[in-house]
Amino acid sequence: ARIRHYKWEVKYEFKSPDCYKKLVITVNGRSPGPTILAQQGDTIVVDVKNSLVTENVAIHWHGIRQIGSPWADGTEGVSQCPILPGDTFRYKFVVDRAGTYLYHAHYGMQREAGLYGSIRVALPVGETEPFSYDYDRSIILNDWYHKSTYEQAAGLSSIPFVWVGDPQSLLIQGRGRFNCSTPGIAADVCNATNPECSPYVFTVVPGKTYRLRIGSLTALAALSFEIEGHNMTVVEADGHYVEPFVVKNLFIYSGETYSVLVTANQDPSRNYWAVTKMVSRNNTTPNGLAIFNYYPNHPTRSPPTVPPSGPLWNDVQSRVNQSLAIKSHPNYIHPVPKTSDRVIILLNTQNRINGSVKWSINNVSFTLPHTPYLVALKHNLLHTFEQTPPPDVINGYEKYDINVVAPNVNATSSNSIYRLKFNTTVDIILQNANTLNVNNSETHPWHLHGHDFWVLGYGSGKFNASEDPKRYNLVNPIMKNTVPVHLYGWTALRFVADNPGVWAFHCHIESHFYMGMGAVFEEGVEKVAKLPSSIMGCGDTKRFIRP
Ligand code: C2O
Ligand code: CU
Numbered sequence: 001a002r003i004r005h006y007k008w009e010v011k012y013e014f015k016s017p018d019c020y021k022k023l024v025i026t027v028n029g030r031s032p033g034p035t036i037l038a039q040q041g042d043t044i045v046v047d048v049k050n051s052l053v054t055e056n057v058a059i060h061w062h063g064i065r066q067i068g069s070p071w072a073d074g075t076e077g078v079s080q081c082p083i084l085p086g087d088t089f090r091y092k093f094v095v096d097r098a099g100t101y102l103y104h105a106h107y108g109m110q111r112e113a114g115l116y117g118s119i120r121v122a123l124p125v126g127e128t129e130p131f132s133y134d135y136d137r138s139i140i141l142n143d144w145y146h147k148s149t150y151e152q153a154a155g156l157s158s159i160p161f162v163w164v165g166d167p168q169s170l171l172i173q174g175r176g177r178f179n180c181s182t183p184g185i186a187a188d189v190c191n192a193t194n195p196e197c198s199p200y201v202f203t204v205v206p207g208k209t210y211r212l213r214i215g216s217l218t219a220l221a222a223l224s225f226e227i228e229g230h231n232m233t234v235v236e237a238d239g240h241y242v243e244p245f246v247v248k249n250l251f252i253y254s255g256e257t258y259s260v261l262v263t264a265n266q267d268p269s270r271n272y273w274a275v276t277k278m279v280s281r282n283n284t285t286p287n288g289l290a291i292f293n294y295y296p297n298h299p300t301r302s303p304p305t306v307p308p309s310g311p312l313w314n315d316v317q318s319r320v321n322q323s324l325a326i327k328s329h330p331n332y333i334h335p336v337p338k339t340s341d342r343v344i345i346l347l348n349t350q351n352r353i354n355g356s357v358k359w360s361i362n363n364v365s366f367t368l369p370h371t372p373y374l375v376a377l378k379h380n381l382l383h384t385f386e387q388t389p390p391p392d393v394i395n396g397y398e399k400y401d402i403n404v405v406a407p408n409v410n411a412t413s414s415n416s417i418y419r420l421k422f423n424t425t426v427d428i429i430l431q432n433a434n435t436l437n438v439n440n441s442e443t444h445p446w447h448l449h450g451h452d453f454w455v456l457g458y459g460s461g462k463f464n465a466s467e468d469p470k471r472y473n474l475v476n477p478i479m480k481n482t483v484p485v486h487l488y489g490w491t492a493l494r495f496v497a498d499n500p501g502v503w504a505f506h507c508h509i510e511s512h513f514y515m516g517m518g519a520v521f522e523e524g525v526e527k528v529a530k531l532p533s534s535i536m537g538c539g540d541t542k543r544f545i546r547p
Helices: 149-156 316-325 373-378 510-514 539-545
Strands: 003-015 022-027 036-039 043-050 059-062 088-094 099-105 116-122 135-144 169-172 201-204 209-216 222-227 232-237 240-247 249-252 257-263 272-279 288-294 342-353 356-361 364-366 412-414 418-420 425-431 444-448 453-460 482-485 489-496 501-507 518-523
Touching: 003 036, 036 043, 043 059, 059 088, 099 209, 099 257, 116 135, 116 209, 135 222, 149 510, 169 272, 169 288, 209 232, 209 249, 249 257, 249 316, 316 453, 316 482, 364 518, 373 501, 373 518, 373 539, 425 482, 444 489, 482 489, 501 510
Parallel strands: 003 043, 036 116, 135 209, 201 288, 342 425, 364 412, 418 518
Antiparallel strands: 003 022, 043 088, 059 099, 099 116, 135 169, 209 257, 222 249, 222 272, 232 240, 232 257, 272 288, 342 356, 356 364, 425 489, 444 482, 444 501, 453 489, 501 518
């Protein structure tokens, strides 16, 4: 195994990823940032210099479990204090499993300002994948807002509440196209001929097969991705091999990664469109376009056809069907424990607290503490956050009607956490419900840090604790780190609490997490090795660096 050393400078720069000029957080001048390429077992060292001048930062390595290095998870408020302007922070961790992962800012709503990228971990020499391909490529799908994260965050926490609205455009590998002739857009901020917003070009050699690693880091949008005229075979999800299945379009939620195989087997005399479309909520966001270019055609030659229009935004069944289709590859099944020690039912509701709109889990809207949990728990600074844990199941769950607006829309805010007994098996049931609007429920992609979980099942309506577990897939469930809970439905997960540390579990929609849609799990914190002083400096951790 090797050590791979990266030196990153994070700073604001003017960029025009969709032709509209705004301040973007870049890594070494780029957004998406550099791709981390490594091999299973390698140690990654990233020295992050914060040159944002007036803003803190922290970077999370999404999908990397941080076994033995929980302080390197990059989650501000959970695993570390933020990196101050001017400071350099060293992240050091092992990539212990081949697969497709991501990295992104994990401080406030900074991710959507452009700080994100791909991590690609190859198998060790001598091991082979259960499929073959000629070339390997990574792309990140994203949505894009023109307002600053500050303006958005301020709106979300003001009374009256100001929602972020639909994204202005969709980006494919950092490139999109906003219509600069939209009324009210000044010519000096939007330039349709800027090369920064020329479409992303994916060049293929006729007859060759490509492994396309697709990650989504949208702030809000659930996406459908397709390549005109080409089928895709899904072979990997969140770092795990799936029983291959063919799709025309792939649904992908924020925080998920997939590998698909695409063969360039169509008429090679022309180019094709690759399209992303926002689904799951009615929206005004135009589709994102890239060019699937058959060599040696000119890469920027527009395909002669109208881009495919994609599925209907409200075609829920197709999305649910894809979730149900994902099973573990038969030769790579991780046996799932047949029973669990604890069942936590997390009811997802939209609420009001003092007049502002929040998301709550079991009537608790999550807030981050000022002292990171990892330090607080390891050093027994228990006064730094609320000690009464949130409930495993809300009172009155049996009678709760998920199909209507909550009868009592009030919730409480808290930074309390779930403490799990080390090495126990935990089931999490994500239960969706109606929002504050009549006849409305939203899809939420939930992401767990520090673990992969088995996806035991999905259901519509309310989870029935005595009947539904009988239908769990205990034979070949896929393991993932991010999973959707579909509207008015439930999703059942199982994981073993065997990774000492403190781990966030949250909706990956940036504004939803900001509005409280999250929880935190602690397990085996007493087994965590001595914490590096580099993660300290804020809140009550100051005592350790200035004795
Ligand atoms: Cu990719 Cu806690 O996030
Ligand atoms: Cu959400």
